[in-house]
Amino acid sequence: MKKKLILFLAILSTFSGYGIDRPQNVHQKAIGPQYLVPPHKKSNTVKKGLQGSSGQEYRPVYFITSVGSGGNTLSTHDETVWLISSRDARKASRWSAQSPITITPNYSYFSSYDYRLINQTTRESVKANLSQGPLMKYALFIRRIDSYGYIELEDNSQWKVNRSSRFYTWKIGQAVLLGENSSWFGREHILVNINENNYMTASRQH
Numbered sequence: 001m002k003k004k005l006i007l008f009l010a011i012l013s014t015f016s017g018y019g020i021d022r023p024q025n026v027h028q029k030a031i032g033p034q035y036l037v038p039p040h041k042k043s044n045t046v047k048k049g050l051q052g053s054s055g056q057e058y059r060p061v062y063f064i065t066s067v068g069s070g071g072n073t074l075s076t077h078d079e080t081v082w083l084i085s086s087r088d089a090r091k092a093s094r095w096s097a098q099s100p101i102t103i104t105p106n107y108s109y110f111s112s113y114d115y116r117l118i119n120q121t122t123r124e125s126v127k128a129n130l131s132q133g134p135l136m137k138y139a140l141f142i143r144r145i146d147s148y149g150y151i152e153l154e155d156n157s158q159w160k161v162n163r164s165s166r167f168y169t170w171k172i173g174q175a176v177l178l179g180e181n182s183s184w185f186g187r188e189h190i191l192v193n194i195n196e197n198n199y200m201t202a203s204r205q206h
């Protein structure tokens with residue numbers, strides 16, 4: 001009986017984690033004492049929606065500070081670290097420090113990487129996963145969320161997001177990165193939640 005229980009637990013452990021084809025240990029460092037800490041506030045419903053004037057142009061840009069040996073990692077000015085796809089590592093290794101990049105979703109089928117980083121100088125892109133969140137002094141934290149899908153960040157920017165199942169796991173006090181979204185897929189931007197390690201498409205309201 002004891003041997004059967006041990007065998008069952010071993011089989012169960014093989015199905016845990018991010019998935020069979022997803023790189024392991026990608027997000028272990030994203031939440032830590034010197035980086036981003038888990039939210040300490042409970043999510044409260046905001047009675048009034050966070051509506052504002054829409055249509056304002058906004059483009060979040062990050063600047064490369066270093067590229068790892070062989071191009072397997074990439075760091076930006078806020079000390080966010082990205083794990084680069086092995087197929088794109090050679091391309092990333094040629095990117096220069098201070099080059100501006102933007103974050104977009106990776107809509108490629110059968111890919112285990114959630115994002116694409118687009119070099120605004122060369123117009124090249126590489127597939128990437130978030131490996132480490134930014135230092136707290138550079139992070140944007142969620143200040144308010146309401147039940148209508150409006151989110152306000154600590155820089156006073158206000159966003160309307162799709163109320164998918166992910167929306168109900170996001171909380172006040174969590175940190176986000178800002179990215180762009182293809183116009184072919186609806187909303188113009190994405191909010192990348194560091195603590196949840198996922199994103200939602202969003203439109204800036206104010």
